[in-house]
Amino acid sequence: MARRLRFSIAQPITIIGFLLASFILVVLVAVASTPAFQTSDASHALTQAFYYANFAAGLYFIIALLMLATVWGAYRGHYEKEFRLTVSQRTLMLQTIGFMIYLLLGAMVFSKLEGWDFLDGVYWANFTLLTIGVGVDFTPKYHASRSLLFFYAIGGVVTVGLVIGSIRTLVLERGKQKFQARITEKKRESALSSIDFEKQKIRVGLFKKVSFSEDGKGMTEHERREQEFHVMRKIQDRAETRRRWMALAISATAAAALWLVGAAIFMVAERNQQWSYFVSLYFAYTSLLTIGYGDLQPMSNSGKPFFVFWTLLAVPTLTILISNMGDTVVKGFSDATIWLGELTVLPGETGVRSKIKSAFHNMTGGHLSRLLKTDEISTQQPNALNANESIRPRRNKNTSREDAGERGDPLERDIHFYHYLLARELRNLTRDVLASPPKKYTYQEWSYYLKLIGQDEGSTEGHRKPPIKVEKEAGKRKNKGADIGAGDEKEAHAESKPWSWLGNRSPLMGSKQEAEWILERLSLTLERELRKMRSPDLGEQREVPPISMKDLRRRVQKS
Numbered sequence: 139m140a141r142r143l144r145f146s147i148a149q150p151i152t153i154i155g156f157l158l159a160s161f162i163l164v165v166l167v168a169v170a171s172t173p174a175f176q177t178s179d180a181s182h183a184l185t186q187a188f189y190y191a192n193f194a195a196g197l198y199f200i201i202a203l204l205m206l207a208t209v210w211g212a213y214r215g216h217y218e219k220e221f222r223l224t225v226s227q228r229t230l231m232l233q234t235i236g237f238m239i240y241l242l243l244g245a246m247v248f249s250k251l252e253g254w255d256f257l258d259g260v261y262w263a264n265f266t267l268l269t270i271g272v273g274v275d276f277t278p279k280y281h282a283s284r285s286l287l288f289f290y291a292i293g294g295v296v297t298v299g300l301v302i303g304s305i306r307t308l309v310l311e312r313g314k315q316k317f318q319a320r321i322t323e324k325k326r327e328s329a330l331s332s333i334d335f336e337k338q339k340i341r342v343g344l345f346k347k348v349s350f351s352e353d354g355k356g357m358t359e360h361e362r363r364e365q366e367f368h369v370m371r372k373i374q375d376r377a378e379t380r381r382r383w384m385a386l387a388i389s390a391t392a393a394a395a396l397w398l399v400g401a402a403i404f405m406v407a408e409r410n411q412q413w414s415y416f417v418s419l420y421f422a423y424t425s426l427l428t429i430g431y432g433d434l435q436p437m438s439n440s441g442k443p444f445f446v447f448w449t450l451l452a453v454p455t456l457t458i459l460i461s462n463m464g465d466t467v468v469k470g471f472s473d474a475t476i477w478l479g480e481l482t483v484l485p486g487e488t489g490v491r492s493k494i495k496s497a498f499h500n501m502t503g504g505h506l507s508r509l510l511k512t513d514e515i516s517t518q519q520p521n522a523l524n525a526n527e528s529i530r531p532r533r534n535k536n537t538s539r540e541d542a543g544e545r546g547d548p549l550e551r552d553i554h555f556y557h558y559l560l561a562r563e564l565r566n567l568t569r570d571v572l573a574s575p576p577k578k579y580t581y582q583e584w585s586y587y588l589k590l591i592g593q594d595e596g597s598t599e600g601h602r603k604p605p606i607k608v609e610k611e612a613g614k615r616k617n618k619g620a621d622i623g624a625g626d627e628k629e630a631h632a633e634s635k636p637w638s639w640l641g642n643r644s645p646l647m648g649s650k651q652e653a654e655w656i657l658e659r660l661s662l663t664l665e666r667e668l669r670k671m672r673s674p675d676l677g678e679q680r681e682v683p684p685i686s687m688k689d690l691r692r693r694v695q696k697s
Contacts, residue, residue, distance in 0.1 A: 139228065145220050149205065156202040163195035186257040189443040230304040237297045241267060244290050251283040252276075257442070264446045267294030268453070271430035302457045309458055314381065315649040321384070322377040322647060329373055330604060330640060342372045352604065360585070360596040366604060366639035367581045370646050382465050389459040396455055397422050400448050407441035426452050553667075560590060560664040567660065570653035577653045584645075587656045591663045604640035 143151075169175065170188060212219040223231070241263045249259030254276065262276040266287075278284045325342075332341035333352055340350035350369055351357065357365070401418035408418070413434075421434045425445075436445045570577040579587070585595045593600055637643040645655050 139223060139231065141222075145222075149209065149221075153202050153205045153209075156198045156205070160195045160198035160202065163191050163198070167191050167195065183439055186255075186261075186439045186443050189440050190257070193443065193447050226304065226308040230301070230308050233297070233301050233304055237267075237294075237301055240294060240297055244294070247286070248278070248283055248290075251280060251286070252278060261436075261442045261446060263294075264449060265430070266291060267298060268449055269295065269428050269430075270425055270449065271428075272425060272432055272435045274432045274435060298453070302453065305454050305457050306461055309454070314385065317385070318378065318381050319647065319649045321381045322374060323642065325373050325377045325380070326370070326640065326642070326647070329369070340369060342369065343376050346372075346376070348372060358596065359598050359601070363595045363601065363639060364581050367584065367646075370639045370644060371578075374646060382462070386459075386462040386466050389455070389462045392455050393426075393459045396448070396452060397426060400444075403444055403448075404436065404441060407438050407444060408436060411437060425449065426456065557664065557667055560660055560667065563587070563590065564657065564660055564664065567653050567657040571651065571657060573653070576651045579652055579656075587660070591659045600636055602636040602638050602641065604638045605642075 167188065170184075208221075211217060212221075242260065244267075245259035245263040246256060248254070248262065249256050252259075254262070258276060262273055264270075265272050278287055329340055329342050333350065334340070334347075335352060338349060338351050339347040341347050348369060350365065351362075397419070401415060401422040404422060405413050405415050405418040413421070417434065424431055424434075436442050588595060635643065639646065641647075645652065648655075650658075
């Protein structure tokens with residue numbers, strides 16, 4: 139973390155350290171279990187420290203195995219051999235370390251004030267900071283400890299909240315981008331392999347087919363590209379829906395396993411209290427949801443350490459589950475409540491009739507809209523912004539451009555105006571990058587932005603047909619150096635390679651947001667244009683802009 143050593147040196151030291159710590163703990167646990175350390179007294183019992191040592195040995199060994207898997211993955215070339223912590227990773231690690239230190243220091247102080255064993259203090263601090271509150275037998279009884287609790291508890295709750303926020307940022311915000319890119323790639327490959335050339339259909343979902351002409355007969359190049367774009371957008375939407383429900387299913391399975399397996403272990407650990415499996419389920423459920431009635435609590439030396447370990451696992455598990463529910467189930471209930479309210483007591487701006495039409499349109503896939511002769515384009519893309527409203531600049535005075543016009547040099551005037559447009563769109567895109575949810579552009583907007591960077595959607599130059607057969611070799615995609623999504627390439631002129639909206643180099647593929655992709659390309663274009671202005675080669679300096687002055691004037695006049 140401190141970067142005092144190279145990663146290639148620090149990683150082996152860390153792996154060996156975890157393996158050595160695990161081995162030492164296993165030896166100590168094994169020796170402590172022998173008859174030599176057991177008394178003949180029938181009341182003999184293993185302490186909480188024995189079980190904490192078991193948990194620690196297992197965790198150390200798992201960490202070492204994961205780091206060995208990292209070494210193997212880097213050796214096979216799956217990712218870089220050098221690893222640097224991101225800000226989110228570093229923050230989560232530091233906050234987790236801080237929380238554990240805070241918990242253990244509090245356990246030490248309160249165990250001294252209340253006369254508890256230190257590990258009983260750890261148990262108390264755990265259910266206090268996690269706001270479970272099950273310890274009927276462990277409550278502060280003295281004024282000093284009760285006074286200190288006022289500050290200790292609020293500090294612990296804030297620390298737990300920070301850890302939960304970091305987990306959400308690291309696991310959900312960053313992880314879902316890569317997960318989404320992978321699912322989109324799978325859906326894209328599946329769609330391309332399902333093209334019906336006779337019926338000119340392509341499958342974009344399990345029960346969803348749309349019209350698609352692979353050769354584009356009877357279409358202009360612009361129409362063929364627009365067709366590809368809309369198919370790719372449908373694939374994106376289906377992949378996003380699938381990702382959300384898959385993430386919910388995975389997190390729900392993990393939470394259910396934590397509940398059911400935890401209940402089984404509590405039943406075994408608390409057999410002296412004669413807990414049945416149902417009673418253990420009840421206790422585990424009320425503890426997971428931090429209800430904490432206090433009618434049941436672990437009393438054994440094995441139950442208390444497992445409770446601490448189990449509840450700490452529950453923090454990230456339930457955080458991810460609740461967040462995934464917010465993207466799916468909770469969002470569905472929220473949308474349904476708003477929709478029902480607009481139909482009854484809280485009518486929206488669009489009116490009840492439009493709401494009903496929109497609902498039937500979503501359920502019938504747009505067939506009702508066509509029968510009722512409604513505007514199909516507006517219903518298919520209700521959230522899309524009109525290109526004329528969002529991307530056309532307003533008329534502002536450009537001194538350099540007007541001076542060039544007065545000198546009778548229309549080409550220089552056009553170049554100055556082109557640079558002005560690039561700078562203006564960069565300013566607009568900086569707002570789109572920060573938009574939540576991420577901004578998605580219409581095909582007309584994409585066509586405009588691509589033209590600004592030198593790509594004409596109406597020209598076949600730089601285009602290719604969709605790769606109907608996904609080329610693979612030995613389980614890997616050919617051209618491994620080629621990215622998924624042209625926006626992930628580092629080369630400034632990567633867009634010069636032929637690409638398709640349905641190909642793996644499509645700007646809609648990869649982990650970058652659309653606004654981020656366009657912002658990066660426009661920045662490179664403006665940088666290249668300014669470099670030409672400083673070039674002594676006047677021929678290069680006076681190169682015709684990729685977008686015609688006629689188009690520029692039309693956009694300015696309509697804005």
